[in-house]
Amino acid sequence: MSDKYCVIGNPIAHSKSPDIHAAFAAATGHDISYGRCLAPLDGFADTVRDLVAQGYRGANVTVPFKLEAAALATRLEERARLAGAVNTLRFDNGEIVGDNTDGPGLVADIVQNAGVPLGGKRILLLGAGGAARGVILPFLREQPEAIVIANRTRATADALVDHFSRQVERRGQLRARGFDDIEEPFDVVVNATSSSLSATMPPVPARAFQPGTLALDMMYGKTPSPFMAFASKHGAIPRDGLGMLVEQAAEAFRIWRNVRPSTKAVLARMRERL
Numbered sequence: 255m256s257d258k259y260c261v262i263g264n265p266i267a268h269s270k271s272p273d274i275h276a277a278f279a280a281a282t283g284h285d286i287s288y289g290r291c292l293a294p295l296d297g298f299a300d301t302v303r304d305l306v307a308q309g310y311r312g313a314n315v316t317v318p319f320k321l322e323a324a325a326l327a328t329r330l331e332e333r334a335r336l337a338g339a340v341n342t343l344r345f346d347n348g349e350i351v352g353d354n355t356d357g358p359g360l361v362a363d364i365v366q367n368a369g370v371p372l373g374g375k376r377i378l379l380l381g382a383g384g385a386a387r388g389v390i391l392p393f394l395r396e397q398p399e400a401i402v403i404a405n406r407t408r409a410t411a412d413a414l415v416d417h418f419s420r421q422v423e424r425r426g427q428l429r430a431r432g433f434d435d436i437e438e439p440f441d442v443v444v445n446a447t448s449s450s451l452s453a454t455m456p457p458v459p460a461r462a463f464q465p466g467t468l469a470l471d472m473m474y475g476k477t478p479s480p481f482m483a484f485a486s487k488h489g490a491i492p493r494d495g496l497g498m499l500v501e502q503a504a505e506a507f508r509i510w511r512n513v514r515p516s517t518k519a520v521l522a523r524m525r526e527r528l
């Protein structure tokens with residue numbers, strides 16, 4: 255019988271993860287099934303326990319359950335503990351092991367797919383919610399010159415820098431700012447706010463971009479987001495979050511199956527189907 259996995263969320267019907275994991279399974283010759291699992295808003299923990307009882311081997315977790323998944327895990331990998339959020343669960347002999355592959359997925363997409371190494375670079379991270387938290391440790395590990403976190407509510411960015419500064423080495427690279435205090439261009443600007451969901455963009459000034467800046471929106475869609483359109487108007491190279499989506503899935507597949515599938519063909523196919 256195939257090993258069973260699924261993605262848990264609410265809503266979940268739109269999730270592309272089953273298509274991505276089916277493609278990885280076919281390419282690697284692994285016999286797995288991967289479905290969608292709708293959990294009631296007040297029933298995440300019960301849903302996970304039910305999956306464990308049914309013999310599932312693991313699950314991905316998406317909106318709005320990533321924080322609950324971190325609380326439910328019996329063991330957390332460091333990157334998930336620091337992010338306070340879990341997107342990948344592995345069910346292992348009674349343990350529920352929580353990990354977060356969103357940040358590593360973003361780094362893989364920037365470094366390998368976009369061909370932009372992050373060592374020595376200046377990174378501007380827009381937003382200080384769950385999506386931003388997940389990428390800070392993986393970014394720090396690439397040893398950039400600086401990571402500036404800008405958020406509409408400045409105090410949340412300050413708290414995030416404080417949180418990481420207490421627990422991580424090389425913390426000198428991390429700074430918080432308000433949008434109004436962004437005075438200079440960056441090499442990489444990442445939109446980790448949820449603004450694209452409402453077809454708006456964070457109030458990032460044009461001077462944050464220069465020719466060649468990589469401007470990556472974690473969201474994706476048929477057309478460029480307002481953030482991507484604004485960034486390209488000011489000389490930046492826009493990129494959406496589809497590569498991050500495929501790469502975080504590849505990293506989850508590796509955690510479960512011990513092999514990291516190749517992502518190029520899968521990303522191209524997902525792009526065609528947008």
Ligand code: ATR
Pocket residue numbers: 380381382383384385386405406407408410446447448449454455456457
């Ligand atoms: P997620 O888990 O997707 O990060 P979240 O934790 O609710 O979601 O965080 C949303 C982030 O997007 C926050 O940083 C939020 O800024 P505030 O802390 O000031 O609320 C940011 N955000 C959402 N809409 C925005 C907008 N239109 N402009 C700027 N920032 C926005």
